[in-house]
Amino acid sequence: MGFGLPLAIVTAWVLARxxxxxxxxxNALVHLPLVLxxxxxxxxxxxxxxxxxxxxxxxxxxxxVRLVFTTAGASLACAVMTFPVMVRAVRLSLETADPxxxxxxxxxxxxxxxRLFNVTLPLASPGILVGGIVAYATCLGEFGAVITFxxxxxxxxxxxxxxxxxxxxxxxxxxxxAELSMVSLLLAVIGLLLSEWIGKRLxxxxxx
Amino acid sequence: MSLSLLLRHRxxxxxxxxxxxxxxxxxxVLFGPSGAGKSTIIAAAAGLLHPKQCRIxxxxxxxxxxxxxxxxxxxxxxxxxxxxxxxxxxxxxVATNLRFGLRRAAAGPVRxxxxxxxxxxxxxxxxxxxxxxxxxxxxVAIGRALLAQPHLLLMDEPLASLDSARKAxxxxxxxxxxxxxKLPILYVTHALDEVAQLADSIVLIEAGRVLxxxxxxxxxARSDLPLARRDDAAALLLCRVVEHDAPRELSRLExxxxxxxxxLLDVPIGTERRVRIPAREVILAGLPPESxxxxxxxxxxxRRITADAGRRSVLVEIGLADGALISRVTPDAIVRLxxxxxxxxxxxxxxxxxxVLGG
Numbered sequence: 246m247g248f249g250l251p252l253a254i255v256t257a258w259v260l261a262r263x264x265x266x267x268x269x270x271x272n273a274l275v276h277l278p279l280v281l282x283x284x285x286x287x288x289x290x291x292x293x294x295x296x297x298x299x300x301x302x303x304x305x306x307x308x309x310v311r312l313v314f315t316t317a318g319a320s321l322a323c324a325v326m327t328f329p330v331m332v333r334a335v336r337l338s339l340e341t342a343d344p345x346x347x348x349x350x351x352x353x354x355x356x357x358x359x360r361l362f363n364v365t366l367p368l369a370s371p372g373i374l375v376g377g378i379v380a381y382a383t384c385l386g387e388f389g390a391v392i393t394f395x396x397x398x399x400x401x402x403x404x405x406x407x408x409x410x411x412x413x414x415x416x417x418x419x420x421x422x423a424e425l426s427m428v429s430l431l432l433a434v435i436g437l438l439l440s441e442w443i444g445k446r447l448x449x450x451x452x453x
Numbered sequence: 454m455s456l457s458l459l460l461r462h463r464x465x466x467x468x469x470x471x472x473x474x475x476x477x478x479x480x481x482v483l484f485g486p487s488g489a490g491k492s493t494i495i496a497a498a499a500g501l502l503h504p505k506q507c508r509i510x511x512x513x514x515x516x517x518x519x520x521x522x523x524x525x526x527x528x529x530x531x532x533x534x535x536x537x538x539x540x541x542x543x544x545x546x547v548a549t550n551l552r553f554g555l556r557r558a559a560a561g562p563v564r565x566x567x568x569x570x571x572x573x574x575x576x577x578x579x580x581x582x583x584x585x586x587x588x589x590x591x592x593v594a595i596g597r598a599l600l601a602q603p604h605l606l607l608m609d610e611p612l613a614s615l616d617s618a619r620k621a622x623x624x625x626x627x628x629x630x631x632x633x634x635k636l637p638i639l640y641v642t643h644a645l646d647e648v649a650q651l652a653d654s655i656v657l658i659e660a661g662r663v664l665x666x667x668x669x670x671x672x673x674a675r676s677d678l679p680l681a682r683r684d685d686a687a688a689l690l691l692c693r694v695v696e697h698d699a700p701r702e703l704s705r706l707e708x709x710x711x712x713x714x715x716x717l718l719d720v721p722i723g724t725e726r727r728v729r730i731p732a733r734e735v736i737l738a739g740l741p742p743e744s745x746x747x748x749x750x751x752x753x754x755x756r757r758i759t760a761d762a763g764r765r766s767v768l769v770e771i772g773l774a775d776g777a778l779i780s781r782v783t784p785d786a787i788v789r790l791x792x793x794x795x796x797x798x799x800x801x802x803x804x805x806x807x808x809v810l811g812g
Contacts, residue, residue: 351527352534353554353601367544451543
């Protein structure tokens, strides 16, 4: 999440504001995890970030970092899976932001980065936060990509649905599964309500 | 000192080719129908548009010249820009909005407290933009532009989105701003009342060309320019109140090399006022009439006669000692008085037809 959001903002910014030759390809790449079966995404991550994969081997040899079957790996899988959701939310709010305000900021002497941080991003903040919260809630429920890439290790890479699935496999632990499902439901509802509430508060602050 | 601008640019539908030079400081109004090219000039001056050829010089300082390769981006140009919609930053307070340009500009002569006083926005500083009225918002936007220490203030129809009550509320601030700050202002509008109250110079623009430019008092009276053809055509004189005659309930004004008597004004002697004399209200005479209710008989000289065939009338431009009047008469009147260029003529104007504009 921590790494995903800034990257999502940059990607959304690029997709919303610039027209360049590789734009459709970048756009497709960003949205790929949305349409690809999660297991396939997990498998692709395994290929790329595995100890023998092109990036995974570099990480392992240079920094001694291993992503596969670790908590960090589970986070990476989640980040990749929720990336399209975040990019879409941020991009939507960037595109609806009034370009007239940026013109005003320019005429008042604000350069490109100055405008981005002091005008554009604050104005897009409701979309960014809502996108982040929804993405976080989705993360907790990630199944296919995580089980493929990071496996199902209790206390390390086990997400809620993985735990529920594991519980269902063991005869007699339906109660535990139900319990976990309730937790999952609660988290989802809280996440949605929170995003709604924060979005509303921010929009009031922005006078919309 | 002067402001000169040249702009050539080809749009898909129209070729723009405009140039003018007006004195500074003062308000120069760009006047013309929508799509004529007024906003193009503002956008080019602000640097938001990069025309094929453009040169802007204010008081011998070249602010942009495409030929010489001087074309700064808007953020480095120091042009104060006021839009039709105020475009205040909604996530900042009024004070933070005002300081936005100030914090990014080099030190300059415009001070925060002065601007707040001048525009009467002291009570608004902690408010959020969305809680302000349209007129208040526009005043804050003007203040914000001024505090960026601009070389030139560009105002693109700043009052067009306000109703007439809000307009009347903000107008006195604009007049004050104009007299207090020695800053050249380019002001776009198509409302003639704003022109009459604010303009020192005027540039008439139509279909990407400049039809005429110069001092407002000269251009307004030019019978060959489109202003004279309007229903509400009028001459403008810059006058000073010189005498109050309380028993007769009259005030005497002097300006444009003429003396005018108007119904008693409630302002001190010495006050400067703009006076509007509608073309339809100016009667022409060869000899002074006797025993008449009229107070104002001004000697002048016929400068130009232009037929307005569509309206079956003729526009006569009358030169005064230091100004001009315009009169709309019938073709028959021209024949009867044998009016022609260079002939002396008397302009008769009822005191009650003279419109003294607010300060």
